[in-house]
Amino acid sequence: xxxxxxxxxxxxxxxxxxxxxxxxxxxxxxxxxxxxxxxxxxxxxxxxxxxxxxxxxxxxxxxxxxxxxxxxxxxxxxxxxxxxxxxxxxxxxxxxxxxxxxxxxxxxxxxxxxxxxxxxxxxxxxxxxxxxxxxxxxxxxxxxxxxxxxxxxxxxxxxxxxxxxxxxxxxxxxxxxxxxxxxxxxxxxxxx
Numbered sequence: 267x268x269x270x271x272x273x274x275x276x277x278x279x280x281x282x283x284x285x286x287x288x289x290x291x292x293x294x295x296x297x298x299x300x301x302x303x304x305x306x307x308x309x310x311x312x313x314x315x316x317x318x319x320x321x322x323x324x325x326x327x328x329x330x331x332x333x334x335x336x337x338x339x340x341x342x343x344x345x346x347x348x349x350x351x352x353x354x355x356x357x358x359x360x361x362x363x364x365x366x367x368x369x370x371x372x373x374x375x376x377x378x379x380x381x382x383x384x385x386x387x388x389x390x391x392x393x394x395x396x397x398x399x400x401x402x403x404x405x406x407x408x409x410x411x412x413x414x415x416x417x418x419x420x421x422x423x424x425x426x427x428x429x430x431x432x433x434x435x436x437x438x439x440x441x442x443x444x445x446x447x448x449x450x451x452x453x454x455x456x457x458x
Contacts, residue, residue: 273358277322284438285332288410291436292336296348296379299406303432304345309381311407315390315419317352319362329410330363330385334370337379344379349405352385353393360387391423398426406432413437
């Protein structure tokens with residue numbers, strides 16, 4: 267998406283399907299990982315590297331709220347919370363997501379399953395490199411890196427995340443659109 271695109275846009279069918287997969291995965295991942303690592307870590311970490319505004323044009327939930335709802339409405343109390351970090355490059359989308367989170371502030375404050383940070387405005391790879399560099403010990407992490415295209419997340423960053431014990435990356439790559447990007451030198455780092 268370009269900088270001239272609207273703050274909210276229409277959710278494509280593949281986006282809804284992807285968010286259903288994300289929700290199902292988180293519903294299983296969160297209780298297992300929090301229980302497994304409760305004695306070794308204070309929290310587990312969910313990162314949404316391209317969070318967007320948190321919702322779509324017709325009110326469908328975006329990935330940050332899908333993850334938040336999965337944690338807050340889970341049938342199990344987690345022994346340690348899920349720290350949630352939402353990163354978005356565009357300020358208008360960060361502002362929109364912040365408003366959605368503020369509207370849920372009372373519910374979030376009473377939830378023991380989550381630690382919500384204020385959305386971070388910035389470039390995902392830069393923010394993640396800084397975040398990982400500050401940690402002495404990386405907690406079990408699921409990084410949802412659902413980018414618009416193929417040049418936003420270099421494979422080197424994914425390798426950095428994956429080199430830590432119990433860290434995972436969930437990303438969607440549309441192979442139908444990948445073929446026409448293979449000859450673009452600017453996208454080489456992301457597809458190599």
